[in-house]
Each structure stands twice: as structure tokens, then as C-alpha cells.
Amino acid sequence: MLAGLLAEADRRLVLAESCTAGLVAASLGRVPGISRHFCGSLVTYRECAKTSWLGVPPLVLEQHTAASEAVTKLMATGTLVATPEADLAAAVTGHLGPHAPPEQDGLIYVCVAERHVTTGEISVAKLRRCRLISRDRHPRQREATLGVLALLLEHLEDRG
Amino acid sequence: MLAGLLAEADRRLVLAESCTAGLVAASLGRVPGISRHFCGSLVTYRECAKTSWLGVPPLVLEQHTAASEAVTKLMATGTLVATPEADLAAAVTGHLGPHAPPEQDGLIYVCVAERHVTTGEISVAKLRRCRLISRDRHPRQREATLGVLALLLEHLEDRG
Numbered sequence: 001m002l003a004g005l006l007a008e009a010d011r012r013l014v015l016a017e018s019c020t021a022g023l024v025a026a027s028l029g030r031v032p033g034i035s036r037h038f039c040g041s042l043v044t045y046r047e048c049a050k051t052s053w054l055g056v057p058p059l060v061l062e063q064h065t066a067a068s069e070a071v072t073k074l075m076a077t078g079t080l081v082a083t084p085e086a087d088l089a090a091a092v093t094g095h096l097g098p099h100a101p102p103e104q105d106g107l108i109y110v111c112v113a114e115r116h117v118t119t120g121e122i123s124v125a126k127l128r129r130c131r132l133i134s135r136d137r138h139p140r141q142r143e144a145t146l147g148v149l150a151l152l153l154e155h156l157e158d159r160g
Numbered sequence: 161m162l163a164g165l166l167a168e169a170d171r172r173l174v175l176a177e178s179c180t181a182g183l184v185a186a187s188l189g190r191v192p193g194i195s196r197h198f199c200g201s202l203v204t205y206r207e208c209a210k211t212s213w214l215g216v217p218p219l220v221l222e223q224h225t226a227a228s229e230a231v232t233k234l235m236a237t238g239t240l241v242a243t244p245e246a247d248l249a250a251a252v253t254g255h256l257g258p259h260a261p262p263e264q265d266g267l268i269y270v271c272v273a274e275r276h277v278t279t280g281e282i283s284v285a286k287l288r289r290c291r292l293i294s295r296d297r298h299p300r301q302r303e304a305t306l307g308v309l310a311l312l313l314e315h316l317e318d319r320g
Contacts, residue, residue, distance in 0.1 A: 017182070019189075021182075021185050021186050021188065021189025021201075022181075022183065022184070022189065023182065024182070026181050026182040029180075029182065029301065030297065030301070032257075032297060035205050039205060039206045039208060041203040041205075042203070042213070043182060043189075043200045043201040045185070045189065045201075046195055046198070046199045046245065048199060048245040052242060052243055053200075053202070083209060083212055083213075084208070097192075137192060
């Protein structure tokens with residue numbers, strides 16, 4: 001369904017995944033021919049990858065923590081900067097546990113950003129913060145993956 | 161098991177995935193605490209991502225095709241260049257079909273590269289070409305994922 005909407009809107013998607021660890025990309029990769037509209041995913045599991053690949057400043061990571069609204073927005077816009085061919089991006093961060101601080105346990109941030117067709121300007125289009133219902137790590141990864149796909153669908157439908 | 165060997169060898173792994181589309185990263189992401197030894201994965205689904213993120217020259221992609229020994233090696237070494245904190249890398253490419261040319265259908269290339277601890281030199285350690293047994297796209301993605309994990313295990317055990 002997402003593949004169809006991407007084709008219809010003639011968009012090229014790129015991802016920046018932290019807590020989902022590549023599961024959003026792997027879901028899209030199951031669709032034959034998706035490479036026409038899916039550039040890839042920067043799976044930034046350690047902070048060094050967020051800095052080296054997406055240009056997230058170490059100071060922002062330190063002040064806001066890796067799973068935060070500020071970092072998720074910078075990941076979404078940073079992945080568009082790193083991928084000239086893409087015009088739509090989604091990023092996700094979150095604490096899936098075990099051993100997460102209680103107030104952050106199962107909390108994820110999802111952000112959609114886009115590049116303006118004519119001006120080339122990159123901006124945040126949607127940001128969502130949600131608490132996952134699942135309790136274990138793997139079901140949470142799947143739930144967070146669905147959260148990313150849902151926000152992308154919503155964005156493309158709003159635009160359609 | 162791979163997490164244990166990475167910890168034992170005190171290595172930091174980074175991945176470059178094409179045909180597995182993030183499934184190797186997602187498998188590793190299921191292990192709690194893996195972020196100590198796993199930096200992330202560059203899921204380069206389109207050629208532009210191989211060029212922008214990993215520095216694979218467009219001419220090499222054109223001459224050898226994206227699923228080739230030459231490109232897989234450049235992806236493995238390129239991901240180490242892009243990730244200063246990592247010292248071990250694995251890359252995978254392949255045609256999982258449908259509509260792959262018969263001679264390339266289900267053929268994958270897996271490469272392991274490393275950064276020398278003292279000299280910082282990056283080199284290819286292992287390269288494997290194999291024909292997948294599965295016939296459908298999704299089982300093939302899983303089989304290719306196991307192929308990457310197996311070559312990494314083999315490399316770490318050889319080094320142990």
C-alpha cells in the first residue's frame with residue numbers, strides 16, 4: 001500500500017532507524033520493485049553513527065538523549081541531506097528496553113521530513129510521540145515499525 | 161552467539177546491506193545490549209545510496225552491476241571509512257528476484273572487511289559467493305541474512 005502511494009506521488013523515500021534496527025527497511029524490501037521508490041535506510045544504532053552518517057551534533061545527543069524529539073527531527077532532515085536523490089524521509093528513535101528508565105520505557109518518536117520539489121528546502125512535516133502497547137523488545141520493534149509505516153501513509157494520504 | 165563473539169573479541173561491527181534490506185541489522189537489534197558492539201547498518205537499496213553513503217564509484221556500478229564481487233568489496237570497505245568507530249564490517253549484495261536474469265537469480269556476494277587495530281588500514285578479510293536454495297523473495301532474504309551472520313561468525317572464530 002505504501003509502495004503504491006509512493007509510486008502515485010512519485011516520491012523517493014529514505015529512512016533513518018534507531019530502535020527498529022532496520023525492520024522498517026526490511027518490511028519495504030519484501031515488495032518487489034520497491035527500489036524504484038525506496039533509496040535505503042541509515043540504521044544508526046550507536047550515537048557515533050547518528051553523528052557520522054546523519055550529522056547529528058554530539059552536544060544535541062548529550063543534552064536531549066538519543067531517543068528524543070530533537071534528535072528524531074535532526075535524523076529525518078539529516079538523512080535527506082545525506083541522500084540527494086530522496087525527497088521524503090522518516091526517522092524513528094525510542095527506548096525499547098529492557099533496563100530503560102521507567103518514564104522512557106516503550107516511548108518512541110517518529111518524524112517525517114521532506115524536500116521541497118522546486119526550492120530544495122528540507123523541512124519537518126510530521127512528528128509523533130507515542131507509548132508502545134507491547135511489553136517485550138521484539139514485539140515493540142514490530143509495533144514501532146508499524147508506527148513509522150502508519151505516519152508515512154498518513155502523510156502521503158494528506159498530500160494526495 | 162555473534163554478540164558474544166563480538167564482545168569477546170572487543171570488536172565494533174558495522175553493516176552495508178543491499179538485498180537483505182536491513183534484515184541482518186534487525187536480527188542483531190533483537191539482542192539487548194548489542195549497541196555496545198554494533199554501530200548500525202547502511203541499507204543501500206538504490207545505487208545512489210551506494211554512491212552517496214559508501215563512496216562506490218558510479219562507473220564501478222555500471223561496469224560490474226550492483227550485485228557483484230567488486231561492488232560488495234567496496235561496500236564493506238566503504239562502510240568502515242564512513243564509520244570511524246567501527247573495526248569490523250560485513251556487506252551483502254545479490255539478486256533475489258523476481259525478474260532477475262537467470263544466471264544472477266538467487267546469487268549473493270558476502271564480504272567481511274576489517275580495520276587494522278594499530279595501522280588503521282582497511283582490508284578485505286573474506287569474500288563468499290553463493291547460490292541461495294530458497295526460491296521466493298522473502299525466504300531468500302532470510303537465507304542471505306543467515307549467510308552474512310555465518311561468514312561473520314566464521315571470521316571471528318578464525319581470529320579467536
